[in-house]
Amino acid sequence: MYELHIYQESFDQYLKDKVTSKEPRNLYEPISYILNLGGKRLRPVLLLLVADLFSGKYKNALDAALAVEVFHNFSLVHDDIMDAAPLRRGEATVHEKWDVNTAILSGDAMLINAYRLFENYPDAVFKELATLFSTTAIQVCEGQQYDIDFATMEDVSIAQYIHMIEYKTAVLVGASLQMGAIIAESSVECKTAIYEFGKLLGTAFQIQDDYLDVFGDPIDFGKQVGGDIIENKKTYLYLKALEQADEKNKQQLLHLYSINPVDAKGKIDTVKSLFLQSKADEATKNAIQEYTEKAFSVLEKMDLSEAKKEPLRRFGENLMNRQY
DSSP states (O other): OHHHHHHHHHHHHHHHHHOEEEEEEEEHHHHHHTTTOOOOOOOHHHHHHHHHHHSSSGGGGGHHHHHHHHHHHHHHHHHHHHOOOOEEEEOOOOOSSSSHHHHHHHHHHHHHHHHOOOOOSOHHHHHHHHHHHHHHHHHHHHHHHHHHTTTTTTTHHHHHHHHHHHIIIHHHHHHHHHHHHHHTTTOOOHHHHHOOOOOOOOHHHHHHHHHHHHHHHHHHOOHHHHHHHHTTTTHHHHHHHHHHEEEHHHHHHHHHHHHHOOOOOHHHHHHHHHHHHHTTHHHHHHHHHHHHHHHHHHHHHHHSSSSHHHHHHHHHHHHHHHOO
């Protein structure tokens, strides 16, 4: 009952049936490519799970699940361009496989198609879904801009960083769960609580992503390990290291994040060592656990049976312990 692999299999088949290449091929092939690279399908699976928990009719939520996954991948296509990232899920990014202009245009088409999927719902449900989606989409853009701004800011606080990842990553997780509740026609209280649960879980997920970018296995992680260090990104690890390191190591870290050597391996290894010496790695793992436990606290107060809470709790635990 409420087995996640069932939702994933159902969603994967739905995506396969709905997402096909058509003319002009240079617009639609990149869309099929990025959507068929796989990934965790975190957001659509959660959306379908919530729709099933609250109504027992998860198949009614497939269009919304697809909309969320298309939007998420649209944001990845554009993020990869901005980050000049060579890999996504272990394969060439869209702008590397085709070119930047193609990636931009295909991404734009993905955003439009995501909105169109909501048109398949009754008017009242469509309005609520589209309103939530619009709010979330602009927050994701704002989060991305904060991330870009941080690159040129000398001082970034952990509070500012958390706000950025809430917008860039966590709100879409929260919105995905809330969409499942909307389609199930749940109470306002349930919609609000499930959104907060998802947002907290999404925050833990992004901090975990920062951790795995440095300490993850490159084969499992599917992206270039140390990419955030190469790009001088002010992640939770980096900010905690600055906070906890002695003055000598702090100055070395600041220097390393001001340069872009041709051979980045030495820089990555040194920064990694500084993260370990300052125990920023432990602080980061503690933060992942803290936000996961906050999510569980929200879950405990929800008007759901223990049997229905269990798959959500299990999902959170697996997320906290993931290696990719």
